[in-house]
Amino acid sequence: MPHARFERRIAALLAEADVRVGGERPWDLQVHDPRFHARVLGQGSLGLGESYMDGWWDAASLDGLLYRLLAARLDERVPRAGEIFDALRARLTNLQSPRRSGEVGRRHYDLGNDLYAAMLGRRLVYSCGYWRHADTLDAAQEAKLDLVCRKLRLRPGMRVLDVGCGWGEALTFAAERYGVEGVGVTISGEQAEYARRLCAGLPVEIRLQDYRALDEPFDAVFSLGMFEHVGVKNYAAYFDVVRRCLPADGLFLLHTIGGSRSVDRTDPWIARYIFPNSMLPSAAQITHAAEGRFVLEDWHNFGADYDLTLQAWRDNIEAAWDALAPRYDQRFRRMWRFYLAASMATFRSRRSHLWQLVLSPRGVPGGYVAPR
Numbered sequence: 001m002p003h004a005r006f007e008r009r010i011a012a013l014l015a016e017a018d019v020r021v022g023g024e025r026p027w028d029l030q031v032h033d034p035r036f037h038a039r040v041l042g043q044g045s046l047g048l049g050e051s052y053m054d055g056w057w058d059a060a061s062l063d064g065l066l067y068r069l070l071a072a073r074l075d076e077r078v079p080r081a082g083e084i085f086d087a088l089r090a091r092l093t094n095l096q097s098p099r100r101s102g103e104v105g106r107r108h109y110d111l112g113n114d115l116y117a118a119m120l121g122r123r124l125v126y127s128c129g130y131w132r133h134a135d136t137l138d139a140a141q142e143a144k145l146d147l148v149c150r151k152l153r154l155r156p157g158m159r160v161l162d163v164g165c166g167w168g169e170a171l172t173f174a175a176e177r178y179g180v181e182g183v184g185v186t187i188s189g190e191q192a193e194y195a196r197r198l199c200a201g202l203p204v205e206i207r208l209q210d211y212r213a214l215d216e217p218f219d220a221v222f223s224l225g226m227f228e229h230v231g232v233k234n235y236a237a238y239f240d241v242v243r244r245c246l247p248a249d250g251l252f253l254l255h256t257i258g259g260s261r262s263v264d265r266t267d268p269w270i271a272r273y274i275f276p277n278s279m280l281p282s283a284a285q286i287t288h289a290a291e292g293r294f295v296l297e298d299w300h301n302f303g304a305d306y307d308l309t310l311q312a313w314r315d316n317i318e319a320a321w322d323a324l325a326p327r328y329d330q331r332f333r334r335m336w337r338f339y340l341a342a343s344m345a346t347f348r349s350r351r352s353h354l355w356q357l358v359l360s361p362r363g364v365p366g367g368y369v370a371p372r
Contacts, residue, residue: 164226168195
């Protein structure tokens with residue numbers, strides 16, 4: 001019987017990750033629909049994520065299960081749906097062109113400010129917090145924003161650019177705490193509207209604008225969690241934009257999720273349901289694009305902090321679901337749970353990283369000492 005063969009194959013794979021079907025441990029998998037096995041074997045991560053959204057399986061500890069699957073690298077043993085087509089499309093097409101760049105804004109960041117306000121905490125900062133001396137999400141996010149300002153050596157009167165400014169929290173923090181003025185650009189209409197209200201009364205301008213249109217002087221530049229949407233075909237152009245906006249003695253801080261391997265596309269489930277046209281850069285891809293444009297002054301990896309950040313986001317959103325709009329229905333909730341849990345698993349297994357790079361156009365005279 002085909003079903004029995006698929007079940008045996010899935011059970012053997014899961015055993016390599018110390019996961020049992022029908023087991024009693026929190027990370028064991030509970031199958032509710034027998035079609036699950038064939039769907040995952042045939043579609044890989046896309047089938048795994050979609051079948052969870054459809055209620056075909058559960059795990060008491062979803063992140064615990066997915067962590068074990070990634071740590072055992074089972075994702076490399078099961079095919080990805082449409083992988084050949086996806087690879088050809090990524091190689092032949094600029095998925096992050098100016099025409100396509102707005103899609104992630106419309107489909108993800110414009111989902112609703114109510115969703116993100118419920119999840120992200122006191123500040124709407126949708127990137128990794130810095131937990132070195134913090135024990136709450138709000139403290140970790142404030143520590144991260146302060147770390148960025150200190151790494152850039154911000155001083156009163158400086159003019160600062162935020163590439164991918166989100167809801168404006170980083171520029172607001174820099175203006176209030178460090179006395180700077182600034183410009184933030186985003187491709188999300190919902191974010192821009194919120195950020196303009198947040199920054200009212202501060203010397204901060206928020207623009208609904210693609211980063212490629214920027215061509216004006218700033219004393220410092222930062223970008224927090226936006227580079228994941230740039231795409232490898234556009235890395236050189238991205239660094240050219242930042243370089244032309246900086247003086248010779250300026251500093252640029254790039255805060256991005258990164259992967260251990262060079263790719264040209266993202267996971268198919270993530271691409272379909274969460275971040276269309278996204279991809280995680282590798283260290284090699286970043287340094288290749290920055291070569292000849294910047295001096296790399298500092299490279300800081302605190303990816304383990306993203307696991308803590310995501311756990312806090314999960315706790316917040318789980319406590320808030322019943323108070324949110326009906327449009328966030330049960331299938332959306334399961335999609336969002338899978339997204340957060342899978343993200344935790346990638347950082348916990350050290351398959352993904354959180355990097356902060358500090359770059360200068362010509363090198364800091366006497367050397368650069370980065371705060372931690």
